[in-house]
Amino acid sequence: EVEVVESGGGSVQPGGSLRLSCVGSGFRFFNYYIYWVRQAPGKDLEWVSTISGGGGVTYYGDSVKGRFTASRDNGKNTVYLQMNNLRPEDTAMYYCAATESCIRTIFASRPIREDFDAWGQGTQVDVSS
Numbered sequence: 001e002v003e004v005v006e007s008g009g010g011s012v013q014p015g016g017s018l019r020l021s022c023v024g025s026g027f028r029f030f031n032y033y034i035y036w037v038r039q040a041p042g043k044d045l046e047w048v049s050t051i052s053g054g055g056g057v058t059y060y061g062d063s064v065k066g067r068f069t070a071s072r073d074n075g076k077n078t079v080y081l082q083m084n085n086l087r088p089e090d091t092a093m094y095y096c097a098a099t100e101s102c103i104r105t106i107f108a109s110r111p112i113r114e115d116f117d118a119w120g121q122g123t124q125v126d127v128s129s
Contacts, residue, residue: 002026002118004096009123020081022096030074033102037111038092047106086127093122
C-alpha cells in the first residue's frame, strides 16, 4: 500500500520555526516527487512545495519562497519541510503527497487530491501570538 505520513506540526509564535516530516512506504520513495500542500480553514488547497526524487530540484509557491525549504533523505524515506519566519497566514493543515511524475499544473492552479498517488492525513500548524 502506497502511504505517506506527516508529523512535526504544532503551535508557534509569528517569526518562529517548525520542521515537518513526511515518511513514505509501500513504493520506491526515491523515484517519486514529494509535495507539500496546505489547506487553511475555509480555503482551497494551496500548493506549497515540490521536491524531485533525488532532491536536486525544488519548487516553491510564491507565498513561502525564501522562508520554507524542502529536503529529503531517501535512506530514511523521509522528506522534510523546514519552515522559518512563520506568519499567521501560514496556519493550515499541511499534507504530504507523492507522484511518480511531476505535476506542474499545481504551480498555477489548485491541487486536485485525486491526481496524486499518495496523500497523507495531514499535520496541523498554528501560528499565533
